[in-house]
Amino acid sequence: MDLIERVNGHFLESIAAKQASMELLSPAVAVAAEQMVACLMNEGKILACGNGGSAADAQHFAAEMVGRFEKERPGLAAISLATDSSALTAIGNDYDFDMVFSKQVRALGHQGDILLAISTSGNSANVIEAIYAAHERGMSVVALTGKDGGKIGELLSPDDLHLNVPADRTARIQEVHILLIHALCDAIDCMLLGGE
Numbered sequence: 001m002d003l004i005e006r007v008n009g010h011f012l013e014s015i016a017a018k019q020a021s022m023e024l025l026s027p028a029v030a031v032a033a034e035q036m037v038a039c040l041m042n043e044g045k046i047l048a049c050g051n052g053g054s055a056a057d058a059q060h061f062a063a064e065m066v067g068r069f070e071k072e073r074p075g076l077a078a079i080s081l082a083t084d085s086s087a088l089t090a091i092g093n094d095y096d097f098d099m100v101f102s103k104q105v106r107a108l109g110h111q112g113d114i115l116l117a118i119s120t121s122g123n124s125a126n127v128i129e130a131i132y133a134a135h136e137r138g139m140s141v142v143a144l145t146g147k148d149g150g151k152i153g154e155l156l157s158p159d160d161l162h163l164n165v166p167a168d169r170t171a172r173i174q175e176v177h178i179l180l181i182h183a184l185c186d187a188i189d190c191m192l193l194g195g196e
């Protein structure tokens with residue numbers, strides 16, 4: 001087996017997924033960034049959640065909000081719900097793993113906050129529960145999914161935004177998700193600080 005060919009295949013597939021996503025999702029990313037800026041300027045915050053690679057994405061996003069992305073600016077209010085190992089293990093152990101994010105949303109979320117829900121399949125039960133909890137709290141949802149959007153695609157409300165990556169392979173969807181997250185960070189900074 002030619003491993004270089006195989007690696008080239010990953011690059012080509014990733015490029016194709018990104019090209020298709022650009023054509024489909026750029027306007028929705030701009031709207032999501034506008035909603036996030038409005039939320040942050042109104043004393044709101046963004047809660048982010050996901051499993052596995054998407055947990056890393058939630059943490060990555062929150063770090064770039066609270067710290068910085070590319071430009072110097074005051075920190076912005078965002079929390080990864082996938083990062084506190086004590087909360088995750090306590091809720092998972094004492095209640096149910098399906099509740100690890102929703103319990104945190106109910107504890108921390110307020111009307112006007114935004115939930116950034118990340119799931120490549122759109123079917124992770126704990127992310128779905130977090131969306132129910134966000135709706136209950138009067139929060140809107142920005143959902144990053146892939147494949148057919150899964151159950152998440154069906155339960156979003158008209159106030160929510162669905163960024164569904166048109167790809168089937170989890171790795172490719174994750175690669176587009178991190179690009180979408182960086183594009184969101186850049187658009188938020190551009191609105192707050194002006195573009196160069």
Ligand SMILES: O=C(CO)[C@@H](O)[C@H](O)[C@H](O)[C@H](O)COP(=O)(O)O
Nearest residue numbers: 051052053054119120121124170171
């Ligand atoms: O990073 C990867 C695969 O690339 C895995 O860790 C993956 O994130 C996990 O299997 C997740 O549990 C998948 O959940 P989801 O994206 O379907 O919500």
Ligand SMILES: [Zn+2]
Nearest residue numbers: 052053171174
């Ligand atoms: Zn991965």
